[in-house]
Amino acid sequence: MARIRCAPPRIAAADTRRVLPPPKRADAELLTPEHRAWREAVLQRAGHRCEAIEGGRRCEVRAPARLFADHIRERRDGGAGLDPANGQCLCGRHHTLKTARARAERMAAPVG
Ligand SMILES: [Zn+2]
Numbered sequence: 001m002a003r004i005r006c007a008p009p010r011i012a013a014a015d016t017r018r019v020l021p022p023p024k025r026a027d028a029e030l031l032t033p034e035h036r037a038w039r040e041a042v043l044q045r046a047g048h049r050c051e052a053i054e055g056g057r058r059c060e061v062r063a064p065a066r067l068f069a070d071h072i073r074e075r076r077d078g079g080a081g082l083d084p085a086n087g088q089c090l091c092g093r094h095h096t097l098k099t100a101r102a103r104a105e106r107m108a109a110p111v112g
Pocket of ligand 1: 051052091
């Protein structure tokens with residue numbers, strides 16, 4: 001039986017983005033059994049409830065809302081990756097706020 005061959009397209013699809021996002025890949029360290037155990041320990045200690053304190057009151061968000069095991073001192077800032085003492089349970093909103101604050105502090109830090 002004759003096979004019909006298709007010629008490849010002669011014009012490549014244009015990607016009009018000016019800056020391409022980095023390829024999506026999960027941080028390998030976050031996929032290890034050790035990290036999963038750390039995450040579970042942090043969430044369990046918090047009773048699966050956000051630990052952020054706002055206005056003197058603890059955030060009410062709890063499972064089944066999505067919760068993050070957050071590194072209090074971020075790993076890129078030298079925080080221990082697998083020490084439960086460096087972990088806290090945060091809801092999505094508080095995790096976003098905290099990440100933005102850590103980033104702002106990092107950018108404000110003197111270089112050198
Ligand atoms: Zn919260």
